[in-house]
Amino acid sequence: MDVIKFLKYLYKRKYVLIIVPIITVIITYFLGKNILDNYVSEAQISTGFVDESQQVLQEKETYVQESRITQRFNNLIEIMKLKLITDQISYKLMLHDLTNKKPFRSSSQLLKELNPSARKHAIEVYTQKYNKMEPLSLWDKDQRGLYQVLVSMKYDEESLNKKLRIFRNQDSDFITVSFESENPELSAFVVNAICQEFIKYYSFTSKDNENKGVAYLSSLLAQKRQALDEKMSQLRDYKIKNNVINLYEQSKILYGEIMDFESKKLETQKSIDSYSQTLQNIDNKFNPTERKYLESTLSKINRDIVSTKEKIKAVTEKYVQSSFSPVYSKSLDSLNNILTDQINDASDKYIISPLNTKEKLITEKLTLEVTGDLAKYSLATIENHLNNLNQKFKTLVPFDAVVQTLERDIEVASTEYLDVLNKYNQVNMQANSNTKLRQIQLAMPGLPQPSKKMLLVILSGIISFIFCTLVFFILFVLDRSIKSVEALENATEIPVIGELSYLKSFTDLKDIWLNKTPDEDTLNFKNLLRAIRFEVKTKMLYNNNKVLAVTSMVPNEGKTFFSLSLAYSFAMLNKKVLLIDGDFDKPDISEASNHKTYIEDYVNDRVLPDDNAITIIGNKGGDSSLLEVVEESVIESIFEDFKKRFDVIIIDTCSLKSLNKAKEWIMYADKNISVFEFGKQVHSHYNKDLNYLTSLDDKYIGWILNKVKEESRF
Template identity: 30%
Template sequence: MNLNLKDFLKYLSHFKWFIIIIPVLCVVLTYLFVKELPKKYKSNTLISTGITQQLSESALLENRTADNFKISQQFGNLLEMMQTRRAITQLSYKLVLHDLKNPEHPFTKYSRLITQLSPQQRDTVIKAFESRLSSQALISPADNSEYRLYDILKSAAYDDKSLLKKIEIRRSGESDFINVTYTSHNPDLSAFVVNTLSNDFINYYTNLSMMSRQQSLAVLDTMLREKGSEMMNKNAAVVNSSIHATAQEAGALNAQRRSDLINQKVSEAESQRLGALRNISSIEGALDEINAKLNGDGGYLQQDGYKENSEIIRIDNQLQLANQRYVNNNFRPQDKAAIDSLQNIKSGLVLTSSSAQNTNYKGLKQSLIAQKMKLENDLASARSGLAAIEQQLRAIGPRQGYSAVAARAGSQESLIREAGMSAKDYADVKEQYDKASLLSKAGVNLALVEPGLPGSPEPSRDYLYMAFSGVSSLFMLLFALLLVFMLNKTVVTPAQLEYTTKQKVLGWVNYIGEDKDLRTIWNDNAKDNEYACYKDALRSLRVDLNEIMGDDKKVLGITSLCRQEGRSFLANGLSYAFAMMGKNVLLICEKGSNLTNVITNTNDDATSQVFESFLVKKEIQIENRITVLNRDTSHNSLLELKDSKSLIAGFDILKDTFDIVIVDIDSSQDMHKVKEWMMFCDKSISVFEAGNKIKKENHVFVNYLSRQPGFIGWVMNKVQVKHVS
């Protein structure tokens, strides 16, 4: 449904009396209900907390801004504590005890449960409530014993749920105060509730805070004593350690000197060992170079004595192994004798090899051999010296570590460090103790700044309730009408028809009642009745159709969605309207229709002509401006009468004879007839009765019309028009 504000307002106009009467009725009923309501009395107390001031001063001392979140958190804790079940239950006990002990002036009228109690039973109930009050016991339906204590509280609306509905506990803006408010039918009751609840909570919170602070101070005091004792023990240990260290310092200094001397000798021996290793490395390098020259590398010597040289190399390898064995075995004499034997063999081979060389190189080779022998002797001497140095290092022993003086000095420093840490821990605990002691004296101290007093009744809200009742009922009614309007599928305006079918609407024709004599309608000269509106609508539709049809399109088919939508009467009216323009009009309609009588104003059926006879004779009698051809409804199909060529030829004769041919086609309920007649119509329109619905199954016909090239739009018929100026 397309929601159109204009259509909705028009729809509301049909229910204007409901829209007026229902809100007025609701206002009257509300007045009757609220005029007897009891007056309400409100009382409130103001509790000072000191939270804001305390945290602000603490923040200034620490040079920072106040923590608003912490302030809100503390206020939230206080508000929740005041609304706990324990606090409200204590209030409930005091309220019911007041009423039971003061039967002449109770806060609330006695319920049936209380009036049924005998004096002895009432005394028993009072003692039971006093016992529960002193023990601060909670109450629940399980406590409904012989005297149904919980039900007595609930009957007087003194149970925790009933009281919390009327108690309002909140922080007063951003201030340091808590506002407690209670509203009831009795001013004394309101004052009693807020004062009792506030005083009881102040006493409870003060005792709780004091107990908590005392416990905290006791714990901190114990910790402070323990840390003090520990600090004194550490300081005494430091003093004793200093005295003992002074007594043994002289002997420890001698031991330190001996340790330094040993370390110095070890350093000197290690330096000598390093020099010997360097000397051995250089001698071995020189020997490698001389051996290379003796082997002929670099062109120093010829290779004539190859055999002797190979033997010399083998002896050199054995000498190297013997020297290594001599060192590893701690310079044994047997290893030394083996080295000397190998040296003699090597010398003999060298001499033999030297005699075989060319006389030109003999001197050079002997020089190299002499240098080699000298280096080998130096190498053996250096290795012997290295062995002696290593033996000396083993005799001296390892380096000495820290002396006893250093160890005692480290122990002394450790004791001093532990004493300092112990002193710091004592100072931290002392600071916490001082802060807790200060908070215990300047903590959150609740105080009743402004007590609750019985006051005058609250301003009446009767007019507010009445206004709310009237406005809410009006909006609910409008919403209901809007919902009905949106869900209503009835099409009553051309705009709705165009939106629903997605097709053009050419115009509309109003409803004119039962009198359908066209001559009476057209001869009426009134300007503000339904006949004048009907004629104007037909004239407007005639202009649009005449413009669309033109001179070459003469056959206009008129169909409808359903039967009885005024299709035939509209065909008759259009025929009369075109005839008023001076055109010769042919109207083809169903046989038996009274359209002939309406047009000609005669009951003589003999003057009517039959369309089927025309198809046979191809003759037609023209009567004035309007000629009628009746269709025989006994034939179910137009194409079964004649073939399509004959039918086309017949319609060509009609087009040549008349200015316009209007065919009253069947509705969508005779779909096959609509399709057959549409084949011979140049243009076509469809009639829709205002107030009908286009159902889901009707969209098949609507889609069919949209596919027809000659379909030009819809005409809405029987539109209700109350007054046309």
């Protein structure tokens, strides 16, 4: 888009851009004189959400706390905007105006129409709805009428919300409520009423929800406690029934005893193996004769020793079975001492072979045999006791599985109980120590707000100016009319050789050229025509072309006037000009000229008037064409005769709307020129005609933009 053209377009419509805003400003000023002053009242509510001094329970994570606080503030603001709260305010306002001698607003027409009984009924219904916190039912005819009274007084929800503002003061703990109206007392009343109704409603609903939560958690806590007690009773009964005190300690003790006896068993087995090997080595040192002698002499002594061994074996078994009790340890030590004495006594009575002195080996052998026998006795006793311990340990395994299952159930039930208990304590504490909403700032009647009348007047002027500019811009963008040479060339892709201005008034073409003091419009017209004449002369006469056909896209574009004007301009150069009226559909030249010869007559007599600077050949009109009036074989000879007698031959053909009729003239013309009227559009159905003009190549000179109005250019 060309900005310069658009600015010119606006400049030519400057009076509209000035007058319309002025009228708008005047109307706004007089309408704004009746606007009442507005009064704003504000109140503040403290929530306690941010004030840590009022909080008993603190959030652990600041990020979560801030997120939850923002959400809680948003919830509070939305609750304050609920229709339930607004309806309560509406009822209070109506009750005030119905019962007070000084209402906030003058009575509406509907309110004035209420008789005393109807007013009394309205007061009863509004009071009832207020106490029950119920909306008016629009399905009920009576209540629908009372709702219409609310609307007429502008006390309904929609009217109140238009002037009501509720917001949080940045990140503070306060919510601000403001209301704007034409009455300062009304503004203060509405704000205070909203705060009171909101605090009352929120406190009631919060307390009710908290009580329900505490009651639910209390019931759930009792259930979890009962379940825990049942699990503990099952475990207690099972332990009593199976004589289980503490499986963990019992199994631990048994396992410890088993490990101890296993260790003693290994030690005893090692001792037995050691004693057996040592005895074998000692026996190997005696020959058979010596062993026989020795055994025969010690038979009585051995019997005593064997008897003592049996006693030691019996005591050892009891000692092992008692898990090595100190009581049996003393008896065992006493028997060992007796056995030692018997062995020593036997060594004193041994009869030694004179061949060998092996008293020491014999004594050692006897000692080892006794000690080995004791170890064997202990091993058997240890194995028996170890088997008993293992059997006891195995019996504890199924008990342990059941006990573990019961203990796990008790642990789960205990965890659930503690979770519910913690939640119950938390909710109970919150219910008892919850922060209370408080109205810390009471709304008071305020001063009138700065007048917006002047601002409205200024805005009305600015907006009306912008609106007019926008309308003109749309018209400018949508305007496809040809109002410049460049636009015509761009739309048709055909060159324009000149333009002619629009003449508002003229008497005769001769006066245009003969008048020595023409006005500005006439002078401009002559100069533009001279420029066109020069272009035509350059294209035609210098190339020895004399015949020029003038056409247009549609009728009434000024081609006839252009043909006459061009003929007179060439006549001013002392050229002999022949003007042929080739438009059979509209023979304007033929009808306007008194000195003329008809083409139909010229074909026969070949006579032309020769007393004027411009010779005119007309036609008799009708539905005819050149080839229908003149035989084709004669036309060329006629034009050859014209070229010999005249310097310039101008043919005013019909428009291209009658394309075939125009073609017949153009076919015999040396050059062709077309006229386009200023301000018209190049329509899509012109494409066929434009293609025809383009196909003429050098024979076609170009466009003449006719009837140009300077004031309409952009």
